[in-house]
Amino acid sequence: MASLSLHHTPTNPLILHRTPLNLRTQTHKPFSVRSQAAPVLSQDELKKLAADKAVESVKSGMILGLGTGSTAAFVVDKLGQLLSTGQLSNIIGIPTSKRTQEQAASLNIPLSTLDSHPHIDLAIDGADEVDPNLDLVKGRGGALLREKMVEAASSSFIVVADDSKLVSGLGGSGLAMPVEVVQFCWKYNLVRLQGLFKELGCEAKLRVDGSEKPYVTDNGNYIVDLYFQNPIKDGFGAGKEISALEGVVEHGLFLGMATSVIIAGKTGVEIMNK
Ligand SMILES: O=C(CO)[C@H](O)[C@H](O)COP(=O)(O)O
Numbered sequence: 001m002a003s004l005s006l007h008h009t010p011t012n013p014l015i016l017h018r019t020p021l022n023l024r025t026q027t028h029k030p031f032s033v034r035s036q037a038a039p040v041l042s043q044d045e046l047k048k049l050a051a052d053k054a055v056e057s058v059k060s061g062m063i064l065g066l067g068t069g070s071t072a073a074f075v076v077d078k079l080g081q082l083l084s085t086g087q088l089s090n091i092i093g094i095p096t097s098k099r100t101q102e103q104a105a106s107l108n109i110p111l112s113t114l115d116s117h118p119h120i121d122l123a124i125d126g127a128d129e130v131d132p133n134l135d136l137v138k139g140r141g142g143a144l145l146r147e148k149m150v151e152a153a154s155s156s157f158i159v160v161a162d163d164s165k166l167v168s169g170l171g172g173s174g175l176a177m178p179v180e181v182v183q184f185c186w187k188y189n190l191v192r193l194q195g196l197f198k199e200l201g202c203e204a205k206l207r208v209d210g211s212e213k214p215y216v217t218d219n220g221n222y223i224v225d226l227y228f229q230n231p232i233k234d235g236f237g238a239g240k241e242i243s244a245l246e247g248v249v250e251h252g253l254f255l256g257m258a259t260s261v262i263i264a265g266k267t268g269v270e271i272m273n274k
Pocket residue numbers: 067068069070071072125126127128137138139140141142143144147
């Protein structure tokens with residue numbers, strides 16, 4: 001069985017300042033070894049596979065961080081199902097967005113806030129990019145601020161994703177790396193953000209909604225999406241520089257936060273632990 005690309009890149013030369021982690025990996029095959037033609041799973045089926053695997057770590061009585069996005073939605077669905085059949089009880093969810101709050105409430109998952117529960121046992125969430133050190137880009141779904149607050153308050157943070165999210169260096173997918181900024185003089189910050197990463201061929205764009213109006217986060221802020229031609233070499237350095245800009249609220253680099261990543265691909269489900 002071919003292993004996922006993470007196995008081939010235990011040392012990421014693009015991340016200069018970090019000692020690569022010795023990743024312990026497990027692989028769970030969803031298909032019979034003997035089957036000649038394994039069924040081709042859709043991307044949604046892969047997301048659900050990763051989500052279901054992560055929910056196996058949830059125990060009754062836990063305080064849970066509930067992520068945002070299409071993969072995290074499968075986690076919330078599964079939790080609702082297990083609660084309704086009595087296989088789980090007494091869990092309390094801390095949602096990372098209004099969307100997730102509505103979904104969880106519709107499934108009768110008891111909800112609370114970080115103010116009332118500042119210590120979370122386990123958070124489960126999706127990601128937009130996962131690098132070999134389990135560092136992440138998150139926030140293409142716009143929920144990065146609450147996600148970062150909830151996941152930072154969690155004793156464990158499991159990331160669930162399909163294998164399209166694997167990258168060798170953050171920013172390397174060519175897709176957006178979001179930065180949440182206050183509305184006031186957003187253009188001033190867009191220009192400053194683009195200037196920070198000139199040498200990476202960065203292009204900064206204000207995120208817009210379906211009507212071409214600025215996308216407004218749950219916190220009333222805008223998002224500037226950064227598009228890189230080359231991966232970020234020093235994630236921690238980049239994060240510090242972004243955060244130092246007045247008017248920047250949060251960025252989508254989630255560094256050193258994930259305790260496990262569950263990746264579903266056509267070769268199976270792979271669990272990578274710190
Ligand atoms: O960070 C996020 C939302 O802010 C999501 O976790 C991320 O965008 C992945 O979403 P999906 O599971 O739909 O691919």
